[in-house]
Amino acid sequence: MAAKAISSPVPVEWYPSLAALMVSVGLMLTASFFIYEATSSRRSRSLAKEITTAAMASVFLGFGSLFVLLASGVYV
Amino acid sequence: MDVKKQTVSDLDSTSSSRRRGVRADGPPDAMPPSLQTLTTPTLLLLLLTATAVSCSALPPEDGIRILSAEKRIDLTGSIVKVYLTLKVENAPAASDASQVLIAFTPTEAQHLAIVKATRAEGKRKKKTYAPLSVEASDLATTALNGARLYSVLLGTPLKPGEATTIEVLYVLTHSLEPFPAEISQSESQLVYFRDSAVLLSPYHVLEQVTYIKTPSNRIESFTRVDPTSRAGTEVKYGTYKNQAPNSYLPILVHYENNRPFAVVEELVRKVEISHWGNVQITEHYKLKHGGARHKGVFSRLEYQSRPSISGASSFKNLLARLPPRVHSIYYRDEIGNISTSHLRIGSLKSELEIEPRYPLFGGWHCTFTIGYGLPLEDFLFESEDGRRYINLTFGCPLLDTVVDDLTIKVVLPEGSKNPQPVVPFVTEKHLETSYSYLDVVGRTTVVLKKKNVVGEHNVPFQVYYEFNPIFMLAEPLMLVSAVLLFFVACIAYLHMDLSIGKSS
Structure with missing residues (x-):
């Protein structure tokens, strides 16, 4: 019986670099979100743009924090 | 009638x-x-x-008789290992025999950790050994001496007039009684071992011999049942001829044994599987020196300066055999990290040498925790029916130790269904739920318990379970939604007009 070994979907060695990359991209998107919020007036704001930036930032920060946890040895 | x-x-x-x-x-x-x-x-x-x-089971009075029996008792460690070689013959007039019975005294049965049997097939150089299954027989022959019987099930029945050779290994724990029961630091440890000069068997034994191997030349005394001889570290009982079934001749061997009597009173092994690439194992040990109790004071100075004669029966380090590619190992107790440990990583196995905070003398206890991580791909596999299974080693990684009470907890990832442990021997099993990082419904945990575990129990076992890989996304999506919630709150706050004055 040739059993197939199961490994992680992402190679374990990539976790630290993935964590750094995704968290920094996420933080940049967060920054752009808040810059947009601060610089635009209430009337000129577009809700679609706000939601898109927020969603992208949260995806990057969410996965980024997961990889931070995995890279630091907290295997969830 | x-x-x-x-x-x-x-x-x-x-x-x-x-x-x-x-x-x-x-x-x-x-x-x-x-x-x-x-x-x-x-x-x-x-x-x-x-x-x-006993309609189905054969009575012991069937045609089997033992042509020759050789019993080798290994007393060199704290665990007693007995190797039995039985040449068994089925009488020409009898029917086919499917099992051979082995008898143990009630005390032996109580301390019996494992019984293994193999059958030798073929001649001389082409000899092959086929493992046989052994099970406790409920056959009532307690009428004579309360002997407990174990039946060795022969793969192919023994035909009338045929003979075969069976090799049996059984391991007894806690069977060496220290005498004197209390010793001081400078004394050597002496123990009693009790057994029978002749083989306790429900069959007629034609010829037999018993060898007892001790760790050193120092044998204080041994019972003589002629012919008995001693050469160096070996005592030989026999050859005895024509022994009736169920004969028993008690013997007592009093000898020096300074090997570490390491007893793990309780071991809890927790195995956490993460599909993100890691198997984390945490082991909680409650260790005891099970030999003669320490008497009087303990002088560290004498112990350090004259290690050959002082504290001969004590031990100060233990060796744990871990799988290869082990990483993130820690060794600590309630106080914190214990720095006296050494790790050697090899391609086939890793060895972890640990030293407790103090040398252990008779009756002394020590508790500690070992933890390590293992790569997932070495242990987790997918079977042909699509289920996943983890393949781990049962037992205790410490060498030459007895575990009185072993608990193995296999924590499966969240979302696993239908766990099914496959263990080659009888264990107590139940399921529970445990919570860890980022858990909502909790993780299904398979708990396996076994008493009286020795090194022979270190065999692979499997836990099968069903898992849908989509559940792996649960944790990142939880984190994503938490961050998104924060952004939505920010948007909502900035879109609301909370000022008291008129909005322009």
């Missing part, structure tokens, strides 16, 4: 074997004659039930 006849003949055989048994170890005709008549009704009743129960 038929039943009556059978019981009468059975009665006759038991009484005759009892007479033989008496002749072997006591004065003949010591039995009061009234006993037989007194016990006849109860025996009749017992035998009626016994014949009803």
Whole structure:
């Protein structure tokens, strides 16, 4: 019986670099979100743009924090 | 009528074997004659039930007899290992024999950790050994001496007139009694070992010999049952010829044994599987020195300066055999990290040498925790039916230790269904739920418990479970939604007009 070994979907060695990359991209998107919020007036704001930036930032920060946890040895 | 006849003949055989048994170890005709008549009704009743129960099992009076028996008892460690080589023959007039019975005294049965049997096939150089299954037999032969029987199930039945060789290994724990029970730091540890000079067997034994191997030349005393001889570290009992079934000749060997009597009173191994690429194992040990109790003071100075004679029976380090590619190892207790440990990583196995905070003398305890991570791909596999299974080693990674109480907890990832442990021996199993990082419904945990575990129990076992890989996304999506919630709150706050004054 040739059993197939199961490994992680992402190679374990990539976790630290993935964590750094995704968290920094996420933080940049967060920054752009808040810059947009601060610089635009209430009337000129577009809700679609706000939601898109927020969603992208949260995806990057969410996965980024997961990889931070995995890279630091907290295997969830 | 038929039943009556059978019981009468059975009665006759038991009484005759009892007479033989008496002749072997006591004065003949010591039995009061009234006993037989007194016990006849109860025996009749017992035998009626016994014949009803043991219809499937063969009675020990079938045609099997042991042509030659060799018993090698290894007393060099704290665990007693006995290697039995039995040459078994089935009588020409008998029917096919599918099992061979091995007898243990009640004390032996209580301390018995494992029984393994193999059957040698072929001649000389082409000899192959086929493992045989061994199970506790409920056959009632307790009438004579309370012996517990284990049956070795022969793969192919032994035909009448045929002979075969069976090799049996059994391991006894806590069977060496320290005497004196208390020793001081400078004394050496002496222990008693009790057994029988002849093989306790429900069969007729034609020829037999027993060898006892001790760790050092120092043997204080041993019972003589002629012919008995001693050469160096070995005591030989026999050759004895023509022993009746169930004969027992108690012997006592008093010898020096300074090997570490490491006993793990309780071991809890927790295995956490993460599909993100790691198997984390945490082991909580409660260790004890199970030898002669320490008496008087402990002088660290004397212990350090004269290690050869001081604290000979104590031990200060233990070796754990871990899988290869182990990483993130820690060794600590309630106080914190214990720095006295060494790790050697190899391609086949890793060795972790640990030293407790203090050397352990008789009766001293010590608790500690070992943890390590292992790569997922070495242990987790997908079977052909699509289920996943983890393949781990049972038992305790510490070498030459007895584990009184072993608990293995396999924590499966969240979302696993239908866990099914496959263990090659009898264990107590149950399921529970445990919570860890980022859990909502909790993780299904398979708990396996076993008492009296020795190194021979370090065999692979599997836990099968069903898992849908989509559940792996649960944790990142939780984190994503938490961050998104924060952004939505920010948007909502900035879009709301919370000022008291008129908005322009």
